Amino acid sequence: MSTNKIRFFYQGRVREVDSASPTRTVLQHLREDLHCTGTKEGCAEGDCGACTVVIASLVDGELEMRNVNSCIQFLPTLDGKAVFSVEDLKQPDGGLHPVQEALVECHGSQCGFCTPGFAMSLWSLYLKQEGQTQPPCRKTIDETLSGNLCRCTGYRPIIDAAVRMGELPAVSFDRATLKATLQGLQRDIMFSYTHDGQTFHAPRTLEEMAALRAAKPTATILAGSTDVGLWVTKQMRNLGDVIYT
Ligand code: FES
Ligand code: FES
Structure with missing residues (x-):
């Protein structure tokens, strides 16, 4: 599996992205690249929730689904995950x-x-x-x-x-199939994605994280994006290399 492609599940199939900036947001990708414009941009700083999507990931092998602000989530953070937007609610x-x-x-x-x-x-x-x-x-x-x-x-x-x-009459959700899809998207090596001279690293262990930090002391450390996301969406900064914790 190539590490230089962001792979995630959206609207019934696995998507691969290899030509987006590592700091392109999930919201920008949904609206501008995939033309799925149901998700809205209000503040672009994680305050208003107009951009809320649900992200599914495997945590300790189990499926976890969380609502997040797509306006400050960088696209490579979706690697190995699934994203659901309001378009997915259509029956x-x-x-x-x-x-x-x-x-x-x-x-x-x-x-x-x-x-x-x-x-x-x-x-x-x-x-x-x-x-x-x-x-x-x-x-x-x-x-x-x-x-x-x-x-x-x-x-x-x-x-x-x-x-x-x-x-109202219940609508069920097929967790088993989604879990199997996500299992198929997991990597056995650390995910790194490079575009236009900028690299996004997603270490999986503390040892990988420490080694990366030592090798790239000026890289931006990224966790939940609540601050760092705004450096991009509001200040238009180039973050250089990113280490995603
Ligand atoms: S657009 Fe307001 S939280 Fe994302
Ligand atoms: S802001 Fe108009 S319906 Fe909520």
Whole structure:
């Protein structure tokens, strides 16, 4: 498996990217390269949640799904993972997912700019609730939506939708197939991706991390991107080599 391709799963197939800057964001890739424009850009600094997508990864061999801000996630961080955007909520018959249906029924959208982000955060909650007989409690709903801002609808109808979505006919999610797909994307060597003289390294162990740090003392250390992402999206800085922890 070539290490100089970013490989991830999106919309039913494995994607390979070999010509993007290591600091191109997931949001830029979805909207500008793949022309999937359901995901919105509000602030481009990880504050508003309009750009929320769900990322699936294997953690200690188990599937973990998290809602994240795609505006500050660099594309190579997707390697070996899967990304889900609001386009993925469309049902095989073209209909709405219960998350979207509930937002409609509860009047949870006005201008709609925040709505794809809310829908994806609610979807991550919907997945966690699978098999539960009780609706999520208010604290869980608040925590799930804490990264999503809405300036015109207000939050009560959206919170109502978080309860209502579980009362609608259920839609299941095939975790087993996704887990097998991600297993097939895992690498047995450290992932490094170079484009235009800039390299993104993703060490897998503390030893690899220490060796890289010693070899490249000026490389930018990247973790959750909440600061470093803004150096790119707001300050247009070239980060040079990146070591992703
Ligand atoms: S666009 Fe606002 S958090 Fe990403
Ligand atoms: S519906 Fe307009 S910002 Fe939320």
